[in-house]
Amino acid sequence: MSAPSSAARELYQQVILDHNRTPRNWGALQPHTHHAEGHNPLCGDRYEVAVALADDGSIADIRFQGSGCAISKASASMMTEAVKGLPRADADRLGDQCGRLVDRFRRLAPGELDPARDQHDLGKLRVFSGIWEFPARVKCATLPWHTLHSALDGSGHATTEAGTGTKE
Numbered sequence: 305m306s307a308p309s310s311a312a313r314e315l316y317q318q319v320i321l322d323h324n325r326t327p328r329n330w331g332a333l334q335p336h337t338h339h340a341e342g343h344n345p346l347c348g349d350r351y352e353v354a355v356a357l358a359d360d361g362s363i364a365d366i367r368f369q370g371s372g373c374a375i376s377k378a379s380a381s382m383m384t385e386a387v388k389g390l391p392r393a394d395a396d397r398l399g400d401q402c403g404r405l406v407d408r409f410r411r412l413a414p415g416e417l418d419p420a421r422d423q424h425d426l427g428k429l430r431v432f433s434g435i436w437e438f439p440a441r442v443k444c445a446t447l448p449w450h451t452l453h454s455a456l457d458g459s460g461h462a463t464t465e466a467g468t469g470t471k472e
């Protein structure tokens with residue numbers, strides 16, 4: 305009853321497959337002002353995210369490259385679309401929201417949440433609500449956001465296994 309319809313699931317899968325096949329903002333970004341590498345050892349996802357901040361701190365351009373599963377690549381692709389042009393504070397906020405969203409999905413038992421009825425302002429990123437079916441893939445979906453955060457805060461490196469002490 306509360307699980308997404310199969311039509312919704314199919315849509316999620318279509319969007320993720322499309323971004324995996326044709327990742328947006330793919331490649332190296334030169335020049336850039338911020339850069340980080342992200343690694344999800346559980347899945348083997350590894351990406352570089354490069355950002356060019358404008359003088360006012362907004363995200364003038366962002367690109368990513370690397371290798372990993374379809375979910376991580378699609379998530380990175382959609383992230384770049386979502387934050388490009390945003391003021392930095394808005395990009396941080398969006399990352400926090402995405403992190404909270406996937407965190408919530410991780411805590412819910414499969415099928416307890418209906419992404420179609422659950423309202424939030426993540427827009428297209430909502431396709432990742434489909435990952436409730438694949439709880440181990442949550443880290444794949446959040447890795448690009450961790451990596452973007454590391455780029456912006458200057459630490460330059462992100463891993464899904466840092467500091468939490470938790471294992472899937």
Ligand code: ZN
Pocket residue numbers: 344347348349372373374375376443444
């Ligand atoms: Zn992955």
